[in-house]
Amino acid sequence: MALRDPYRGVSEAGTFPRVSTDFQNARVALGARLRELRIAAGLDGKGVAERLGWQRSKVSRLELGKQTPTPGDLGAWAQAVGRPELTAELTGRLSGVETKYRSWRRQLVTGHRARQELAIAETADTKVIRGLEVARIPGLFQTPDYARATFAANSEFRQVVKDIDDAVRTRMRRQQALYEPGKSFRFLVWEAALYVRMCSREVHAAQLDRLVSLIGLDTIELGIVPLGAQLRRTPAHGFWIYDRRLVIVETIDTEMWLDDEDSIRLYERAWDWLAESAVYGPQAHRAIARARASLDTM
Numbered sequence: 137m138a139l140r141d142p143y144r145g146v147s148e149a150g151t152f153p154r155v156s157t158d159f160q161n162a163r164v165a166l167g168a169r170l171r172e173l174r175i176a177a178g179l180d181g182k183g184v185a186e187r188l189g190w191q192r193s194k195v196s197r198l199e200l201g202k203q204t205p206t207p208g209d210l211g212a213w214a215q216a217v218g219r220p221e222l223t224a225e226l227t228g229r230l231s232g233v234e235t236k237y238r239s240w241r242r243q244l245v246t247g248h249r250a251r252q253e254l255a256i257a258e259t260a261d262t263k264v265i266r267g268l269e270v271a272r273i274p275g276l277f278q279t280p281d282y283a284r285a286t287f288a289a290n291s292e293f294r295q296v297v298k299d300i301d302d303a304v305r306t307r308m309r310r311q312q313a314l315y316e317p318g319k320s321f322r323f324l325v326w327e328a329a330l331y332v333r334m335c336s337r338e339v340h341a342a343q344l345d346r347l348v349s350l351i352g353l354d355t356i357e358l359g360i361v362p363l364g365a366q367l368r369r370t371p372a373h374g375f376w377i378y379d380r381r382l383v384i385v386e387t388i389d390t391e392m393w394l395d396d397e398d399s400i401r402l403y404e405r406a407w408d409w410l411a412e413s414a415v416y417g418p419q420a421h422r423a424i425a426r427a428r429a430s431l432d433t434m
Contacts, residue, residue, distance in 0.1 A: 162237070164201030166229050170213055171199040177217035187216040204239075205230060238391045240294055247299030248287050252306035258378055259313045263320065266407050267376040270326040272334075273343055276311055277323070277350055277358075282343040283307050285335035314355055322357040324410050326371050330360070330427035337431045344428045351421055359414030360423040368409040375403055 174184050181199070185192040197203035198213075205213075210226040243251050255275070259265065267274055273282060283304045291298045313319060330347075333340045350356050361371065375385045383403045385392040394400065415423060 160201060163204060166205070166226075167199045167201040169226070169229065170205075170210075173213070173217045173219055173222065174199070177219070179217065184213070184216050188212050236393055236395075238393065240296075240389055240391065243391065244290075244294055244296040247297035248290065248303035249299050249306050252303055252310065256306065256310045256313075258382070258384075259310055262378040263318060264379055265319075265321050265323075265376060266404075267321075267323045267374070268326075268371060268407060268410060269323070269329055269374045270371045271329050271332050271374070273325065273329065273347060274323050275307055276314060276321060277347055278307065279339070279343050279346050280304050280308055281339040282335055282346075285339060289334050314350075314353070316355070319355050320357070321355055322359075322411075324359045324361055324371075324407065324414050326361050327363045327423055327427075330424060331430065341428060341431050344424050348421055348424050351417065357416065358420055359411060359416050360420045361410055361414045362423065365413040367413050369406055371410055375406075377403055377407060380404070 174181070179187075181192055181195045184190075185195045188195075194203070198205050198209065207227045207230060210230060211220075211223045214220050214223040214226060259276075265276075267276075272286065275283065275286075278286065284300055287300045287303045288298070290296075291300065314321060325347075330344065335343075347358070351358055361367075373385065373387070375383055377383050377400070380400060381395060383392075383394040383400055385394065385403075394403070414420075
């Protein structure tokens with residue numbers, strides 16, 4: 137099957153970014169600024185800790201970039217060093233870190249629905265979404281029962297509010313975009329993800345049937361990356377590319393929103409290389425059918 141790719145061939149040479157390096161560097165830079173202000177005020181770590189009523193270890197962790205401060209921490213620090221006028225600067229630096237690196241703890245403080253609403257907005261603003269999933273079915277293709285199992289597992293793991301029904305309804309509403317003319321959803325699924333089961337056999341079978349039903353839809357291109365395929369790049373983790381303006385990468389504790397050109401080019405190249413090894417159409421159908429049949433032997 138010929139690939140319909142408006143962006144193929146645009147990637148350039150480079151190195152794949154490590155997931156946490158940029159985040160850690162940004163946090164270290166913020167910590168260095170806190171240390172600079174403390175020294176300028178003639179205080180040592182113990183002095184700042186006493187003024188704020190903190191453990192001295194917290195002061196050390198913040199200055200070394202080993203802990204992410206809250207806006208309240210930064211306001212208190214500015215007061216302690218006699219520079220309250222710098223509160224806005226410090227919280228602005230924190231905002232820059234958190235806009236790019238969004239912890240799940242903060243995003244899911246009220247449950248999953250808010251994050252799903254944000255996904256609807258991003259999808260509405262995007263014409264072409266390219267995605268890779270290595271351990272699960274893409275959310276845009278999930279059945280309600282499969283999505284329910286996914287949200288339930290995430291809520292338990294991350295110990296957040298269980299707004300599962302609201303989250304499922306919002307995810308299903310997002311899927312309306314699959315039928316909008318002019319949009320394109322180009323997804324790669326690592327074959328192993330077809331076998332990963334976090335739900336009952338019946339729910340998983342229905343999910344695989346749903347995946348088959350999407351093959352051939354005008355707005356969707358679904359590729360399965362076979363386990364035995366020779367790869368130019370291994371699929372280290374999943375990611376989604378929104379047009380050529382944003383890449384979203386999910387890790388266990390953080391979601392990264394990358395909008396710089398270098399990162400976008402790198403993830404485009406990763407997607408392109410994996411797409412070369414994927415199978416489509418009837419071959420993808422057969423790969424899904426094999427996973428479906430395996431449920432009867434488990």
